[in-house]
Amino acid sequence: MINLAQKDISHTLGKFIVTAMGVGMLLGIVLIMIGVYRGMIVDAEVLLDDLSVDIWVVQEDTLGPFAEASRVHEDLKNTIKVINGIDKTAALTFQNIQLPQNEKQIRVVAVGFDPYGDINPINKEKIVAGRDIVHSHYEIVVSDNIGFHIGDKINLGRNIYNVVGLTHGSVSSGGDPLVYISLKDAQELQFLYSNTRIRNDIVRGMKNIDSHMVNTIVATVHKGYNIDIIAKNIKRWKHKSVYTQKDQKTILTKNLIKRASKQIGLFTTILVIVSTIIIALIIYTMTLEKMKEISIMKLIGIPNSLIIKMIVQETILLGFLAFVFGNIFSHLIYSKFPKRVVLEIPDAWMLFIVILVASILSSFIGVKKVISADPAAAIGG
Numbered sequence: 001m002i003n004l005a006q007k008d009i010s011h012t013l014g015k016f017i018v019t020a021m022g023v024g025m026l027l028g029i030v031l032i033m034i035g036v037y038r039g040m041i042v043d044a045e046v047l048l049d050d051l052s053v054d055i056w057v058v059q060e061d062t063l064g065p066f067a068e069a070s071r072v073h074e075d076l077k078n079t080i081k082v083i084n085g086i087d088k089t090a091a092l093t094f095q096n097i098q099l100p101q102n103e104k105q106i107r108v109v110a111v112g113f114d115p116y117g118d119i120n121p122i123n124k125e126k127i128v129a130g131r132d133i134v135h136s137h138y139e140i141v142v143s144d145n146i147g148f149h150i151g152d153k154i155n156l157g158r159n160i161y162n163v164v165g166l167t168h169g170s171v172s173s174g175g176d177p178l179v180y181i182s183l184k185d186a187q188e189l190q191f192l193y194s195n196t197r198i199r200n201d202i203v204r205g206m207k208n209i210d211s212h213m214v215n216t217i218v219a220t221v222h223k224g225y226n227i228d229i230i231a232k233n234i235k236r237w238k239h240k241s242v243y244t245q246k247d248q249k250t251i252l253t254k255n256l257i258k259r260a261s262k263q264i265g266l267f268t269t270i271l272v273i274v275s276t277i278i279i280a281l282i283i284y285t286m287t288l289e290k291m292k293e294i295s296i297m298k299l300i301g302i303p304n305s306l307i308i309k310m311i312v313q314e315t316i317l318l319g320f321l322a323f324v325f326g327n328i329f330s331h332l333i334y335s336k337f338p339k340r341v342v343l344e345i346p347d348a349w350m351l352f353i354v355i356l357v358a359s360i361l362s363s364f365i366g367v368k369k370v371i372s373a374d375p376a377a378a379i380g381g
Contacts, residue, residue, distance in 0.1 A: 012286075019282050020318055024325025026275045027355065031330040032337070033268045034347045037261055039340035044173045044252035047111070048245060050123040054227045055086075056243045057217040057234060064241070065094050065215040066173050066248070067255050072240065074183075074212045077219075080234065085225035090119035091214040093186040094172075099146065099179070100155060106146050108179045109172035112186020112214075119218060122167065122180050130165035136182045141165035143177035156181075157189050173252050175339040187212070272354060275322070280362035283315045287366040304371055311366040319359030323352050 056065070057072065057080060064070025077089040093112035098105035113121050115133045122132055122141060130150045133139045140161040142148045145168075152163040161181065170178040181189075191213055221227050227244050235242040243251065297307055327348060334341040 016318070017321070020321035021325045023275055023278055023282075023318070023322035025329050026271055026278070027322055027326030027351065028329030028333070030268050030271045030275075030351060031326060031343060031348065032334055032341060033264050033271070034351075035330070035334055035341035035343045036337070036339070037257075037264045038342035038344060038347070040175065040257050040260060041253055042342055043171045043175045043340050044257060045249055046169070046171050047121070047173065047178065048248055048252070050126070050170070051119065051121050051218060052220075052245075053090075053119065053218040054221040054245055055219040055231055055234070056245075056248055057219070057238070058215070058241050058243070060240050062241055063251050063255065065092070067251050070215050070241075071213045072215070072217060074187075074214045076238070076240075077217045079238065080217055080219055083230065083234065085221055085230045087220045087222045088118035089217060089219045090114060090117045091183060091217055092121065093183065093190055093215045095186065095190045095215075096176070097156065097179075097189065099142075099148075101147055106177075108143070108146065108177045109174070110186060110189070111178055111180050112183045112190075113180065114183045117183075119220070122165075123170065126167040126170055128166050128168045130163070132165060133180060133182055134164075136184050138162060138185065139164045139182065141167060141180040143170055143179065144168050146177050156185075159185070159188075161185070171340065173256060183214070187214070272351075272358065275355070276358040276362055279315065279318055279322070279359055280365045282318065283311065283363055283366040284369065286314065287311060287369045291369070308367050308371075312360065312363045315359045315363035315366070316356065319355045319362075323355050326351075 057076065058064035058070040059072055062068040062070050074091045077091045080086055081089040090113060093110075095110050095112075097108060097110050099108055100106075111121050113119070115136060120132070124132070127141070128144055130141070133141055138159055138161050140154060140156075140163055142154075142163055142165075144166040148154070148163050148166070150163055150166065154161045154163065167178070167180075172178055221230055231242040231244055234240065330343060334343055
């Protein structure tokens with residue numbers, strides 16, 4: 001019966017392979033969707049891993065600085081630093097900005113930090129060209145995938161910034177490229193208003209007092225000290241929300257990605273169901289095309305079990321080939337996506353098991369048709 005299945009497939013080999021390729025493209029999209037979700041998780045942790053700090057201090061009753069807006073005073077870093085157990089502190093800002101390039105705007109996330117401070121958010125291993133920021137004004141380090149080169153000039157706000165370094169793989173929690181500027185420049189971009197706005201505020205008796213604000217204070221803890229206890233003490237006495245590195249990863253992966261993961265999961269489920277239906281329809285059509293041959297086999301005494309075995313084998317082979325083509329398709333196109341796509345072997349094996357089960361279930365339609373085949377149909381022509 002294995003030879004019978006092989007001969008049946010070889011009779012329509014081209015159609016069988018093209019069908020497997022079509023279903024494989026659907027499965028490839030399933031793998032890509034799973035990879036998009038994996039990529040979102042990786043992106044959410046890139047900046048956290050680059051910083052590698054123990055404590056995040058943000059505005060009270062917020063989930064800042066990524067999940068919610070947060071503003072704290074810059075000099076809070078000095079207050080935090082004298083707390084027993086604290087090693088290093090730094091004030092950071094995060095803001096979405098549009099970089100002008102060739103008459104178009106590129107969305108990025110700007111990280112502002114003190115280049116003379118204790119903590120530098122730029123991962124030195126990711127610098128692929130140029131250098132780090134060494135001056136307090138008008139220098140910028142950008143990602144290598146947004147089209148800028150060393151020495152380029154970028155207009156931001158009222159000033160012109162010089163590109164001094166390029167990084168590779170530095171992205172925000174949302175997958176947007178990261179750029180790095182000095183804290184003073186970042187505060188001017190985020191908190192200082194235009195001259196017209198300043199004049200209007202003065203007329204109204206308002207003064208801009210936000211120029212020394214930041215989005216978060218980060219800190220590292222000396223070895224041997226309990227991070228959770230120090231975080232609780234800061235929250236209690238400084239009246240701020242305080243999160244550990246683990247807490248921030250939880251906020252990013254669960255709060256920010258939760259809704260996206262549900263959407264991706266639903267879309268992936270629909271694609272798997274559609275693939276299963278397509279396989280079932282194909283096997284049913286193939287079974288209908290050889291109903292006369294099946295009737296002849298039943299007429300000469302071949303048991304249903306052997307014929308059913310042939311149908312199941314063909315279905316499983318179709319699912320297997322579709323899985324192979326799907327893997328090839330996904331690995332050919334995943335690098336073309338604008339955001340990170342992570343293809344993992346365990347996800348592929350999980351999909352293989354799902355497709356194997358789906359193929360077996362799909363074969364039941366053809367099996368039902370085989371069981372109901374009338375041997376007399378072979379005589380009737």
